[in-house]
Amino acid sequence: TLGRDSVNRSITAGAIGLLIVVLFMLLYYRLPGLLADLALTVYALIVFSIYKFGIPGVFDYVTLTLPGIAGFILSVGMAVDANILIFERMKEELRAGRTLQMAIEAGFQRAWPSIRDSNMSTLITCGILLWYGLSFAASIVAGFALTLAIGVLISLFTAVIVSRTFLRLTLDFNVTENLWWFGVSNPPKQ
Numbered sequence: 001t002l003g004r005d006s007v008n009r010s011i012t013a014g015a016i017g018l019l020i021v022v023l024f025m026l027l028y029y030r031l032p033g034l035l036a037d038l039a040l041t042v043y044a045l046i047v048f049s050i051y052k053f054g055i056p057g058v059f060d061y062v063t064l065t066l067p068g069i070a071g072f073i074l075s076v077g078m079a080v081d082a083n084i085l086i087f088e089r090m091k092e093e094l095r096a097g098r099t100l101q102m103a104i105e106a107g108f109q110r111a112w113p114s115i116r117d118s119n120m121s122t123l124i125t126c127g128i129l130l131w132y133g134l135s136f137a138a139s140i141v142a143g144f145a146l147t148l149a150i151g152v153l154i155s156l157f158t159a160v161i162v163s164r165t166f167l168r169l170t171l172d173f174n175v176t177e178n179l180w181w182f183g184v185s186n187p188p189k190q
Contacts, residue, residue, distance in 0.1 A: 003066075010069045017073065021080055029087050031181040035166040036083040043079050043158040047072065050150055067144035075151020078122065082159035085111040087183070094184045103182075104167045108160070119156050123149060 022040065025033035051064060064072075090107030098106065126149035133142025179185065 006066055007064070007069065010066055014069060014073045014076075018076060021076070025080065025083070029084075029183055031170065032083075032087045032090065032163075032167065032183070035170070036080070036087070036163055038166060039083070039158045039162040040076070040079060042162050043076075043154055046154050046158070047075070047151055050154070051147075064147075065140070065143055067140045068147040071144045071147030072151055075148055075155050078119065078152055079155030079159055081118070082111070082115045082155065083163055085114055086159070086163065090182065091184050094179055094182060100179075100182070101171055104164070104171075108164055112160070115156070115159065119152050122152050126152070 018040075022037045025036050025040075027033070029036065051068075086107050088107075089110040090103045093103035093106045093110075094100070126145045129141050129145035130149070133139060133145060
């Protein structure tokens with residue numbers, strides 16, 4: 001019962017932390033934050049689907065133990081981090097006078113090297129931890145590494161593909177006139 005109680009408390013703490021992150025993204029980044037929250041929802045749905053149903057031939061399922069939950073929560077942080085890098089680059093481009101479309105593309109291009117490097121270094125660490133866990137029968141370490149690796153791969157997809165798609169869709173709506181929605185004050189009219 002002590003293990004079940006710890007898992008339940010960890011899930012509650014993770015849900016509270018996720019709610020705080022969602023609110024922060026919404027309040028600070030406004031429209032891109034809302035889109036990042038939607039991408040984060042897509043991320044969570046994909047990850048939990050993989051945990052629940054597995055990937056045939058790779059693994060059948062993932063057991064959500066405390067290390068597994070920790071791996072998931074850490075990968076949520078990486079998913080948000082990628083969006084923050086992208087949005088900050090976009091804001092720099094908008095402040096420099098670029099159009100919204102140019103700012104979106106430049107934001108992703110300028111943030112990509114940092115996102116790629118941080119995700120690759122995490123995946124390398126996951127590979128080492130997984131090898132260690134499987135070689136020395138440390139299933140707790142292997143479970144953490146596996147859930148973290150799954151989360152990192154899915155967060156990379158949702159941050160780069162899903163968020164970009166959502167941002168490109170905003171171009172079809174008439175939100176480009178008011179840059180406040182993107183966290184930037186409009187330049188003075190001349």
